[in-house]
Amino acid sequence: MTDRNSRRIADLVKLSGNSECADCGYQPPEWASYNIGVFLCTTCAAWHRRLGSHISKVKSLTLDKWDDEQVEMMEMVGNASAKEKYEQHVPACYRIPKAGDPSVLLEQWIRAKYERQEFIDVDKQTYVRSYLEGTLMKRAKDENKYYQRKFILADNTLKYFSKENAKEPKATINLSELNVCLSPSKMSQENGLQLSYMCDGSTRHIYVYHESGETIIHWYTAIRSIKLNWLMVAYPSASAEELVPYLTTDFVIEGWLSKTGPSERDAYRKRWFILDDRKLMYHEGPMDAYPRGEIFLGHKDDNYSIKEGAPRGCKDQDFSFSLTTPERTYVMSAPTSDERARWIQAINAVLERVLRPQDNQSKMAISENRKSARNSRHSWLSFL
Known part of the structure; x- marks a missing residue:
């Protein structure tokens, strides 16, 4: 009986819709909520346990024993049918999590679906x-x-x-x-x-x-x-x-890099960098209220590029790379070769993306800020 039910569960998880987690899409699922009738990944199964057994009863697909009634429930429901019930009124503004998204987003998505049933009752x-x-x-x-x-x-x-x-x-x-x-x-x-x-x-x-x-x-x-x-x-x-993709964006990448100044003789200084859509910002520390500088990232066809190494005549450093814009070339270095590869890949992906109309507003704001800072510096030098 147990072997037969194990085979039935193994066959069910191969069906369309059941082969990924019902809540985050991770493949393959390794658990299931047998009273709700959905297949789950390990992470989402842990959040289901926190709902309590009065809401969700969780079992391993391979480590636990399955009885006839539990398997029949999985056969009767499955991921596709459960989504039709629990996600029938998800508003367009709601961010549906994917595997690896922040844990608070995943937890509240699961609680909203099954505990509070917000997508069944729109008044909630x-x-x-x-x-x-x-x-x-x-x-x-x-x-x-x-x-x-x-x-x-x-x-x-x-x-x-x-x-x-x-x-x-x-x-x-x-x-x-x-x-x-x-x-x-x-x-x-x-x-x-x-x-x-x-x-x-x-x-x-x-x-x-x-x-x-x-x-x-x-x-x-x-x-x-x-x-x-x-x-x-x-x-x-x-x-x-x-x-929807333009409502909010988690940062593409952030972390410590070292950066030179505009002069070839300038030393490298450690800065906290944040890539926020098309804006690359650098700060003295991770939690600074304002960046020290901002770099707009346009399209590669408009004289924007990035490559490994420092330009000739500039101080080189381990794991350095150069970001070229129409205004200047920025020289930076990463802590490791892997980190450099991650930054180059992330920035390259931005440079290959077509600009949207609203991107020009960001470009103008950064340009005006740079011009204002330059004028302030010139005024101070004139005073001296």
Whole structure:
């Protein structure tokens, strides 16, 4: 009986839809929730256990024994049918996780599906409304401490207040200029967000978190929802599916690199680099509020390129590489050969991507900021 049921389970997992995890798409699944009727990867199975056996009962496909009733449930449901039930009303703004995505996103996706059943009952999707108010813990600009701050999301803006009873916001951020990165590892906060936006011609980073994973995903999705509504008005000919990739983007890559100055004689200085879509930023430290500099990455046909090694006449260093733009060549070095390969691959992928109309706004902002900084430096030298 046990061998027969094991063979039945092995045959079921080969069927279309069952050959990948029902929640994140990882292949192959190694577990299953036999009362829900879905096949799962090891990571998602662990989150199902945390739901409690009153919601999801999990078994290994190969290590546990399966009885007739359990196998029949898997035969009757399966991943495709379960998705039709539990994902029938997923809003376009909701980020459906993939294998390897931040754990808070995966956990809350599973809880939203099976515990709260948000995609069965649309009235539970409060994050698709046009207004949200609440408190988040915000990191101070110049110290590694977090303070509770009130945030309001409305009218295509995100505002935060330095005090609960403050009449005027400390900052008003236009959502069109805002990117939200979910749970960057440098924050050491699983329920964290890095908010990056243009402020006085430069990128400004704000770090926030909440003790509740549900709350932070609520804010994250609410920002995506309002941005999607704004983009659909701004680009009426585009479908929601076409606009979704531009709502929020986790950083392509970030980490320590060493960088020279504009002169061939300049020494290498260690900087924290972030590749955010087409913007390459470098900072003195990982949690800086502002970058020291920003580099716009255009298309390879417009005199943008990247290659291993330093140009002739420039100081070379182990694992160096050169990024050429129409304005200048930036020379950097990575800690290891593998890290250099990762950076070159990531930047090359950007340079090969066709520019969108909104990319020109980012290019202009970086250009104006560079011009402003250059004029300030010249004014100071004239004063001296």
